[in-house]
Amino acid sequence: MYLRPHRRVKNGAIYEYWSLVKSVRTPRGPRQRTVAIIGKEPGLDRRARVGWEHIGVILDGGVSAGRHTLRGGGARQLNLFETSQPQPDAPCWATIDLSRVRVERERQFGAPYLGLALWRRLGLDKFFSSAIEPGREEIPWPVMACLLTLARFCAPSSELQIAESWYAKTALDDLLGVPIDKVNDDRLYRGLDAALPCRDGMFAHLQERYGQWFGTQFDILLYDITSTYFEGQMKSNPGAKRGYSRDGRPDCLQVCIGLIVTPEGLPLAYEVFDGNRSDVTTVEQIVETMRTKYGHERRVWVMDRGMVSEKVLTKLRESNARYLVGTPKSMLKVFEHEMNDDGWTTLENGVQVKLCAAPENLGDTSGDTFVLCRAPGRIEKERAMRQRQIEKLDAALRKLQQSAATKRLRDRGQAERRVGRLMQRFTRAARTFAVTITERTDPKNSIKTILDVAVERRDEPLRWAEKADGYYLLRTNLDETDPAKLWQMYIGLTQVEYSFRVTKTDHLLRPIYHRHEDRTQAHILICFLALTMWRALEHWMKASGLGDCPRKLIEELNEVHSMDIVLPTQAGPEVRLRVVARPEQRLAILLDRLDLPLPNRPKFIQNVVQKTGLLKT
Numbered sequence: 001m002y003l004r005p006h007r008r009v010k011n012g013a014i015y016e017y018w019s020l021v022k023s024v025r026t027p028r029g030p031r032q033r034t035v036a037i038i039g040k041e042p043g044l045d046r047r048a049r050v051g052w053e054h055i056g057v058i059l060d061g062g063v064s065a066g067r068h069t070l071r072g073g074g075a076r077q078l079n080l081f082e083t084s085q086p087q088p089d090a091p092c093w094a095t096i097d098l099s100r101v102r103v104e105r106e107r108q109f110g111a112p113y114l115g116l117a118l119w120r121r122l123g124l125d126k127f128f129s130s131a132i133e134p135g136r137e138e139i140p141w142p143v144m145a146c147l148l149t150l151a152r153f154c155a156p157s158s159e160l161q162i163a164e165s166w167y168a169k170t171a172l173d174d175l176l177g178v179p180i181d182k183v184n185d186d187r188l189y190r191g192l193d194a195a196l197p198c199r200d201g202m203f204a205h206l207q208e209r210y211g212q213w214f215g216t217q218f219d220i221l222l223y224d225i226t227s228t229y230f231e232g233q234m235k236s237n238p239g240a241k242r243g244y245s246r247d248g249r250p251d252c253l254q255v256c257i258g259l260i261v262t263p264e265g266l267p268l269a270y271e272v273f274d275g276n277r278s279d280v281t282t283v284e285q286i287v288e289t290m291r292t293k294y295g296h297e298r299r300v301w302v303m304d305r306g307m308v309s310e311k312v313l314t315k316l317r318e319s320n321a322r323y324l325v326g327t328p329k330s331m332l333k334v335f336e337h338e339m340n341d342d343g344w345t346t347l348e349n350g351v352q353v354k355l356c357a358a359p360e361n362l363g364d365t366s367g368d369t370f371v372l373c374r375a376p377g378r379i380e381k382e383r384a385m386r387q388r389q390i391e392k393l394d395a396a397l398r399k400l401q402q403s404a405a406t407k408r409l410r411d412r413g414q415a416e417r418r419v420g421r422l423m424q425r426f427t428r429a430a431r432t433f434a435v436t437i438t439e440r441t442d443p444k445n446s447i448k449t450i451l452d453v454a455v456e457r458r459d460e461p462l463r464w465a466e467k468a469d470g471y472y473l474l475r476t477n478l479d480e481t482d483p484a485k486l487w488q489m490y491i492g493l494t495q496v497e498y499s500f501r502v503t504k505t506d507h508l509l510r511p512i513y514h515r516h517e518d519r520t521q522a523h524i525l526i527c528f529l530a531l532t533m534w535r536a537l538e539h540w541m542k543a544s545g546l547g548d549c550p551r552k553l554i555e556e557l558n559e560v561h562s563m564d565i566v567l568p569t570q571a572g573p574e575v576r577l578r579v580v581a582r583p584e585q586r587l588a589i590l591l592d593r594l595d596l597p598l599p600n601r602p603k604f605i606q607n608v609v610q611k612t613g614l615l616k617t
Contacts, residue, residue, distance in 0.1 A: 021033065104566055108558060109581075110558060118153075118533040156507050214539055219299065228524075258273065300489070329472075370475055382469045393430070439452075576605040
């Protein structure tokens with residue numbers, strides 16, 4: 001996503017404006033789509049003079065550059081940037097030696113500034129201040145929790161790298177008031193330990209804050225599970241086990257993470273499970289946890305087909321929970337008679353849906369409603385995926401046959417294990433092949449045996465698989481009778497999948513290097529906090545007409561730096577001014593839309609007015 005300038009000449013007059021453009025993939029290749037026409041945005045250079053002393057108010061959302069106002073908002077908060085300098089607009093004069101003017105202490109300002117604004121507007125500063133009781137620590141633990149989350153949000157790295165290099169390259173020592181020499185890996189690790197006990201209280205706080213900021217109702221909860229792996233043996237972490245890896249690392253120990261989000265994509269809560277825990281066994285625990293804390297009233301659970309079983313659905317009905325879930329692919333066989341061209345409702349994206357009654361041969365469905373869905377766009381994709389697996393499985397089985405024919409493979413148990421691993425690896429093609437392994441005596445050596453491996457292609461499973469391509473079945477105990485609304489509710493699970501991608505790719509949830517269980521839990525907590533800030537930024541951008549691509553906005557803001565301008569004077573002393581670089585117009589437009597002005601008035605680092613009398617007003 002980027003800003004595109006436009007220039008038009010009409011009747012001799014020049015018109016300039018900007019548009020926000022997003023690159024999208026189409027069947028005909030990448031195309032650019034206009035997200036919003038931003039316009040000329042006049043008056044960017046005539047905004048209110050905002051100084052460093054106003055940063056605390058800006059981060060709380062109390063500054064409006066467009067209206068040229070500053071709002072304190074209640075009790076006056078401690079401000080790290082207050083100075084006893086002259087009035088903001090009062091001119092200061094000094095004789096400067098231009099040949100010795102220099103710039104020092106360049107720091108990254110934009111991305112940490114944005115992250116701190118999100119932290120405070122989500123109310124996380126007040127929450128951690130109330131949740132962590134102060135002790136004898138030199139740097140408050142709520143500030144360390146903020147620092148850890150900002151680092152994960154802006155440039156994820158290890159605690160050691162944060163202490164040794166990253167923190168010193170940012171302006172967070174100004175924004176947080178924590179000197180660089182006070183940030184070390186030991187203090188960061190202890191900050192993780194202090195933040196972890198606040199986890200459950202943080203979930204309740206986020207629910208309240210989402211409702212205040214975005215008006216979220218929490219009627220629908222989307223639940224899915226993923227895994228993240230470790231580097232190391234993890235002997236001090238009993239939950240680190242081998243299991244089904246979503247990261248393609250079955251060789252590593254892992255833990256599973258269940259995430260709950262709202263239909264808008266706002267993360268609400270999460271739970272950490274052992275690495276060998278199957279998805280279906282986590283549902284009852286997560287539903288009971290949410291019921292205990294928030295109740296079942298007006299809540300609908302939406303889950304994928306791998307998360308549920310008949311036993312789980314029975315438990316949900318017994319607890320008066322409502323649900324909308326996907327069903328196993330095998331259940332489509334029962335609804336084969338419905339796969340005709342009658343009664344379909346076509347949605348805008350080409351997906352077709354149909355409301356179906358449960359057949360009698362399905363057993364006890366307790367009055368559940370079924371929605372049959374057909375996505376023509378998925379047919380070719382699923383067939384291509386299965387064909388690739390068939391070709392790979394066929395080649396692997398031929399290789400196995402050759403090993404048996406050349407007598408390199410004589411152990412029947414080993415051969416059967418190899419076949420089992422292949423069938424588990426190529427699940428889409430497994431039913432297409434039938435493998436039979438028999439033993440016979442070697443005619444040249446009666447003590448040894450020879451294996452005969454027979455591979456048969458099965459056509460019937462392949463015909464059914466091709467017929468079922470593009471179809472999937474939903475099941476619900478809701479009273480809703482519009483299949484389009486039910487499908488729209490179910491497709492919201494893509495929000496959970498997107499959250500997993502963001503956390504693993506942008507916030508480096510994987511791999512985990514912490515050895516102890518508590519540190520692992522704290523690492524996941526910090527990644528979750530960074531995710532909440534990321535998704536909140538998406539909604540903030542949407543409300544400001546800036547699309548929904550936080551990654552691009554953070555990249556743009558990384559160009560904004562703060563620095564010290566050192567002005568040597570003819571009288572001897574140096575004047576040091578701390579300023580924030582003026583952003584380019586494209587970035588100034590984005591910040592103006594977000595109503596997040598940058599400090600545009602320098603701060604005197606040394607009070608030369610009082611100490612030396614050098615500057616005269």
